[in-house]
Amino acid sequence: MNDQSLQAPAWYLQGAPHVWRPYCQMKTAPAPLAVEATSGARIILEDGRGLIDGIASWWTACHGYNHPHIAKAVSDQLARAPHVMFGGLAHAPAYTLASRLAALLPGDLDHVFFAESGSVAVEIAMKMALQHWINRGVAGRTRFLGFLGGYHGDTLATMTVCDPEEGMHSLFAGVMPAQVMAALPVDGPTEAALDALLSERGHEIAAMIVEPRVQGAGGMLFHDDEVLRRLRRMADAHGVLLIFDEIFTGFGRTGDLFACQGAGVTPDIITLSKALTGGTLPLSAAIANHRVFDAFWSDDAGAALMHGPTYMANPLACAAANASLDLFESGAWKENVARVGARLASGLEPCRAVPGVVDVRVRGAIGVVEFEEAVDVGGLCARFVEAGVWIRPMGCVVYLTPAFTIDDADLDHLTGAMRKVLNA
Ligand SMILES: Cc1ncc(COP(=O)(O)O)c(C=O)c1O
Numbered sequence: 001m002n003d004q005s006l007q008a009p010a011w012y013l014q015g016a017p018h019v020w021r022p023y024c025q026m027k028t029a030p031a032p033l034a035v036e037a038t039s040g041a042r043i044i045l046e047d048g049r050g051l052i053d054g055i056a057s058w059w060t061a062c063h064g065y066n067h068p069h070i071a072k073a074v075s076d077q078l079a080r081a082p083h084v085m086f087g088g089l090a091h092a093p094a095y096t097l098a099s100r101l102a103a104l105l106p107g108d109l110d111h112v113f114f115a116e117s118g119s120v121a122v123e124i125a126m127k128m129a130l131q132h133w134i135n136r137g138v139a140g141r142t143r144f145l146g147f148l149g150g151y152h153g154d155t156l157a158t159m160t161v162c163d164p165e166e167g168m169h170s171l172f173a174g175v176m177p178a179q180v181m182a183a184l185p186v187d188g189p190t191e192a193a194l195d196a197l198l199s200e201r202g203h204e205i206a207a208m209i210v211e212p213r214v215q216g217a218g219g220m221l222f223h224d225d226e227v228l229r230r231l232r233r234m235a236d237a238h239g240v241l242l243i244f245d246e247i248f249t250g251f252g253r254t255g256d257l258f259a260c261q262g263a264g265v266t267p268d269i270i271t272l273s274k275a276l277t278g279g280t281l282p283l284s285a286a287i288a289n290h291r292v293f294d295a296f297w298s299d300d301a302g303a304a305l306m307h308g309p310t311y312m313a314n315p316l317a318c319a320a321a322n323a324s325l326d327l328f329e330s331g332a333w334k335e336n337v338a339r340v341g342a343r344l345a346s347g348l349e350p351c352r353a354v355p356g357v358v359d360v361r362v363r364g365a366i367g368v369v370e371f372e373e374a375v376d377v378g379g380l381c382a383r384f385v386e387a388g389v390w391i392r393p394m395g396c397v398v399y400l401t402p403a404f405t406i407d408d409a410d411l412d413h414l415t416g417a418m419r420k421v422l423n424a
Pocket residue numbers: 117118119120122151152153154211216217245246247248273274
């Protein structure tokens with residue numbers, strides 16, 4: 001509790017001793033801000049202040065908050081059937097969504113398994129990969145290859161494929177079986193090193209997993225599409241499955257609907273979440289190609305994928321996702337991402353001159369100012385709030401990933417606040 005909480009509403013004061021907050025040392029962290037509502041690109045606080053949201057609620061609200069088309073689809077579905085179990089029952093929102101995703105994704109990524117969070121989708125993708133080998137009668141492919149800078153979630157198995165230092169999970173070293181870690185093949189030497197590693201240990205590896213184009217939570221690190229083409233070539237050469245985790249990059253964030261499609265590389269399994277429902281409801285999917293799915297298609301009941309989260313394919317969430325896809329179908333997002341990207345680039349460029357800044361970069365609707373050292377997240381957040389914006393830095397990076405629909409004035413306010421607070 002601090003001074004802010006003195007004016008806090010009753011629900012806040014009653015709940016604060018009981019809520020365990022994400023990613024913070026609660027004893028010393030600043031108190032969270034009480035939110036009353038959201039609208040467009042804004043978060044409205046209980047005290048009446050409106051903050052322009054620079055990160056679209058952890059990269060989810062790509063069409064802005066409270067989009068009427070999504071809201072109507074969810075409320076219509078709420079009246080019809082908020083939820084039914086997915087075991088033995090089928091419903092239009094999920095079946096429609098599965099067929100639409102299969103049509104949008106490249107290649108033969110046709111088999112959609114729904115879950116509720118990104119981490120769980122990655123867990124399922126890992127389990128699919130492992131069992132694909134078991135079902136095919138191939139022994140020994142029990143490890144995963146993850147990449148430095150990668151982040152794939154906070155659950156126990158996903159922690160093992162995160163960057164061992166940057167992935168926030170270094171405390172747990174040794175708890176779970178160690179996976180194989182490598183640098184991304186960004187140039188000749190790193191490509192040769194990965195190839196050598198795969199020659200030596202490829203037979204142990206079920207799949208390699210990567211965030212294509214942008215490693216998000218690991219520091220908004222960008223790589224070229226050629227890296228993904230190399231990974232595809234090496235995965236094929238060494239018989240390893242390739243998983244693209246597009247939980248952050250999917251749905252337009254890097255300028256293409258999916259990063260894999262833009263790069264012209266089709267993985268064997270892709271994971272999606274975050275902007276899947278336009279930032280309204282929790283939903284995720286692990287989507288496999290025919291090669292993976294066919295290993296499960298059998299007269300043997302034991303070859304089935306034994307997985308089924310209680311709320312998988314929740315009809316409300318699927319209705320929201322279908323409505324979000326309608327908005328993507330209009331095509332306006334692409335121009336908006338280009339517009340946002342261009343304005344982020346010009347608005348953030350002056351930050352290059354700030355002492356301690358080592359890079360300023362933009363890809364799609366992602367703008368990044370990287371510092372040499374980790375920044376003071378709490379202190380910067382407070383100053384951003386004073387400047388009327390919601391920006392939450394991560395490690396060494398202060399970044400913007402706004403809604404694609406944000407208008408130019410709000411975008412300029414965001415980049416202006418970055419320049420002001422960072423003293424550019
Ligand atoms: C690439 C990637 N994978 C997985 C996750 C985990 O998703 P969730 O937080 O929904 O479990 C995230 C979350 O930031 C992510 O960026």
